[in-house]
Amino acid sequence: MATKRSVGTLGEADLRGKKVFVRADLNVPLDDAQKITDDTRIRASVPTVKFLLEKGAKVILASHLGRPKGVTPKYSLKPLVPRLSELLGVDVVMANDCIGEEVEKLAAALPEGGVLLLENVRFYKEEEKNDPEFAKKLAAVADLYVNDAFGTAHRAHASTEGVTKFLKPAVAGFLMQKELDYLVGAVANPKKPFAAIVGGSKVSTKIGVIESLLAKVDVLILGGGMIFTFYKAQGYAVGKSLVEEDKLELATSLIEKAKAKGVSLLLPTDVVVADKFAADAESRTVAASAIPDGWMGLDVGPDAIKTSSEALDTCNTIIWNGPMGVFEFEKFAAGTDAIAKKLADLTTTKGATTIIGGGDSVAAVEKAGLADKMSHISTGGGASLELLEGKTLPGVLALDEA
Ligand SMILES: Nc1ncnc2c1ncn2[C@@H]1O[C@H](COP(=O)(O)OP(=O)(O)OP(=O)(O)O)[C@@H](O)[C@H]1O
Ligand SMILES: O=C(O)[C@H](O)COP(=O)(O)O
Numbered sequence: 001m002a003t004k005r006s007v008g009t010l011g012e013a014d015l016r017g018k019k020v021f022v023r024a025d026l027n028v029p030l031d032d033a034q035k036i037t038d039d040t041r042i043r044a045s046v047p048t049v050k051f052l053l054e055k056g057a058k059v060i061l062a063s064h065l066g067r068p069k070g071v072t073p074k075y076s077l078k079p080l081v082p083r084l085s086e087l088l089g090v091d092v093v094m095a096n097d098c099i100g101e102e103v104e105k106l107a108a109a110l111p112e113g114g115v116l117l118l119e120n121v122r123f124y125k126e127e128e129k130n131d132p133e134f135a136k137k138l139a140a141v142a143d144l145y146v147n148d149a150f151g152t153a154h155r156a157h158a159s160t161e162g163v164t165k166f167l168k169p170a171v172a173g174f175l176m177q178k179e180l181d182y183l184v185g186a187v188a189n190p191k192k193p194f195a196a197i198v199g200g201s202k203v204s205t206k207i208g209v210i211e212s213l214l215a216k217v218d219v220l221i222l223g224g225g226m227i228f229t230f231y232k233a234q235g236y237a238v239g240k241s242l243v244e245e246d247k248l249e250l251a252t253s254l255i256e257k258a259k260a261k262g263v264s265l266l267l268p269t270d271v272v273v274a275d276k277f278a279a280d281a282e283s284r285t286v287a288a289s290a291i292p293d294g295w296m297g298l299d300v301g302p303d304a305i306k307t308s309s310e311a312l313d314t315c316n317t318i319i320w321n322g323p324m325g326v327f328e329f330e331k332f333a334a335g336t337d338a339i340a341k342k343l344a345d346l347t348t349t350k351g352a353t354t355i356i357g358g359g360d361s362v363a364a365v366e367k368a369g370l371a372d373k374m375s376h377i378s379t380g381g382g383a384s385l386e387l388l389e390g391k392t393l394p395g396v397l398a399l400d401e402a
Pocket of ligand 2: 025027066067151152155380381382383
């Protein structure tokens with residue numbers, strides 16, 4: 001599991017007066033009133049920018065927001081300025097564009113310790129096309145490049161990949177480095193025993209992760225909607241539960257692979273079933289082998305929670321990706337909540353390394369108010385998944401070698 005060699009980082013270079021192009025992932029959720037509903041990614045980007053400001057650099061900050069098709073006011077980065085200014089302790093200047101004359105003027109006028117936030121790079125289709133001319137224009141205003149946008153590192157876009165061809169040195173920011181340390185470093189050299197918990201809706205989206213982790217872990221706990229494909233493959237009736245009929249053979253082969261590798265694979269022995277997919281559904285707990293006709297499994301049961309908790313108690317490194325059940329419905333959140341509490345407890349009382357791999361599992365940990373108790377919470381959904389699959393991220397590959 002690797003994303004290549006170690007990348008160059010912000011060292012002791014003389015940064016005073018230098019214009020630094022910082023690509024961050026400020027793709028935060030905004031409500032209808034353009035209010036930020038979760039500022040995690042902004043806060044995560046602060047240490048790198050603050051470090052540069054303290055060194056007397058001039059920071060030109062770039063990001064995408066959403067998936068706009070052309071210039072779309074709804075996807076402007078302007079609503080982020082007050083929060084960024086507050087967190088950085090400087091008045092952030094906002095440009096109306098990300099390239100061009102106005103940007104050049106504002107960049108030239110930046111004082112040491114000043115920050116210029118560029119407008120959404122995805123307002124240009126050239127960004128996602130990784131257009132070299134566009135990348136060159138982005139690069140033109142700065143002296144060096146720092147990529148701290150881990151959440152977008154799986155995209156080979158102009159501001160994450162192309163720009164490095166025109167701006168040297170090109171190094172990783174602190175957030176990028178931390179994500180790689182945990183999602184590559186800790187996973188490649190775990191304190192054993194090492195457990196992975198993989199949930200989420202479908203086997204098909206997690207095959208790569210499961211296969212890759214099978215080569216590393218001692219314990220693999222499965223949960224979420226994917227378990228019903230495994231049950232069906234073993235000949236159980238699964239009622240109306242989520243099943244991927246074309247993945248039955250794959251499920252059997254994953255069970256065999258686990259056996260061959262000596263990995264203890266834990267499939268839940270009981271499940272919480274519902275009469276419909278709804279928050280107010282009628283529910284009951286049944287054995288995994290006794291799902292009634294017409295019912296669907298929406299969470300793991302209490303026996304499964306107990307068994308996985310006991311297995312996790314023995315582990316020193318745990319990585320978690322994907323919820324155990326439909327945690328968005330209170331009634332079916334117990335399995336996911338139990339894992340979140342267990343990992344928080346193991347981190348704080350026993351010093352276990354706990355890594356939450358992005359996406360919905362992070363949302364679940366945050367909902368439970370346990371985010372600050374984990375060793376590492378990834379700011380990347382797709383990017384963390386790709387890393388755990390052992391893929392190389394273009395945004396990382398493009399950076400200078402350490
Ligand atoms: N038993 C189940 N039946 C149906 N859906 C389920 C079940 N268990 C969990 N889910 C759903 O799976 C979804 C999360 O699946 P997904 O594969 O996207 O997970 P993730 O890896 O955390 O997310 P991401 O891919 O964004 O990182 C949740 O919305 C949850 O409600
Ligand atoms: O939210 C994310 O996962 C990143 O910001 C990447 O966004 P994208 O999936 O639109 O490229």
